Amino acid sequence: MRIEQLEPAVLEETQRVASELFPWEDEHRMALRAALFPEAHTGFLRARRLNAARFWVAHYEGRVAGLASLYDYVGMPSDAWLSWYGLLPVARGRGNGGRLLDWVIKTARSEGRTVLRLWTTVEDEYRLAIRLYEKRGFTAEEYPPLPGETWRTIVMSLGLTGATPIPWLSVVDRPWLCGRVAPPVAAKVA
Numbered sequence: 001m002r003i004e005q006l007e008p009a010v011l012e013e014t015q016r017v018a019s020e021l022f023p024w025e026d027e028h029r030m031a032l033r034a035a036l037f038p039e040a041h042t043g044f045l046r047a048r049r050l051n052a053a054r055f056w057v058a059h060y061e062g063r064v065a066g067l068a069s070l071y072d073y074v075g076m077p078s079d080a081w082l083s084w085y086g087l088l089p090v091a092r093g094r095g096n097g098g099r100l101l102d103w104v105i106k107t108a109r110s111e112g113r114t115v116l117r118l119w120t121t122v123e124d125e126y127r128l129a130i131r132l133y134e135k136r137g138f139t140a141e142e143y144p145p146l147p148g149e150t151w152r153t154i155v156m157s158l159g160l161t162g163a164t165p166i167p168w169l170s171v172v173d174r175p176w177l178c179g180r181v182a183p184p185v186a187a188k189v190a
């Protein structure tokens with residue numbers, strides 16, 4: 001597996017992979033484009049209170065097989081948020097997921113971030129990912145359910161400098177949950 005920064009040449013292929021991995025979500029569409037062409041997506045970035053969204057692509061057997069993103073929030077230079085992390089089934093189960101996660105952790109640490117966070121939901125499809133996050137030392141906080149949702153949302157945080165991270169729910173004036181859009185009605189059947 002080779003990990004590379006997102007380039008325009010693989011945007012469409014990466015978009016297809018993101019849609020396959022996260023069919024319930026739509027935000028990755030705009031986020032991928034905002035990563036490549038931020039000046040054309042200032043509205044998206046401003047609405048999410050983001051300085052930037054950055055993506056990396058996992059190449060496996062000659063094709064795009066996965067992705068991972070870091071969201072950088074305005075006014076929160078020490079935090080980075082892992083988003084849109086996943087691999088197609090063809091690339092899974094060989095340590096690639098762990099390698100991609102380790103690569104993101106290393107990148108955030110090398111940039112001087114003190115905490116890496118993510119949100120996910122407690123559902124069968126994310127069970128492996130949650131176990132992997134826990135193995136890497138992420139700790140979980142339960143987030144109040146979004147309107148119209150019945151499944152549990154958790155925010156997971158990893159201290160990158162040896163210190164225990166401030167719980168996300170204790171952060172004053174925190175932005176909306178990592179750009180997550182609250183569904184007006186239940187987005188899927190739990």
Ligand SMILES: CC(C)(COP(=O)(O)OP(=O)(O)OC[C@H]1O[C@@H](n2cnc3c(N)ncnc32)[C@H](O)[C@@H]1OP(=O)(O)O)[C@@H](O)C(=O)NCCC(=O)NCCS
Nearest residue numbers: 085086087091092093094095096097098120125126128129
């Ligand atoms: C999470 C994901 C990236 C992991 O990728 P992967 O390539 O399977 O990960 P790895 O091969 O590195 O395995 C990670 C751990 O899970 C274990 N594992 C992998 N497949 C397993 C399986 N089918 N059953 C039980 N354990 C399994 C591995 O043994 C490894 O544990 P270890 O570190 O103790 O050895 C991948 O499952 C995925 O893309 N899932 C869908 C998208 C997703 O859930 N994204 C996260 C959203 S929050």
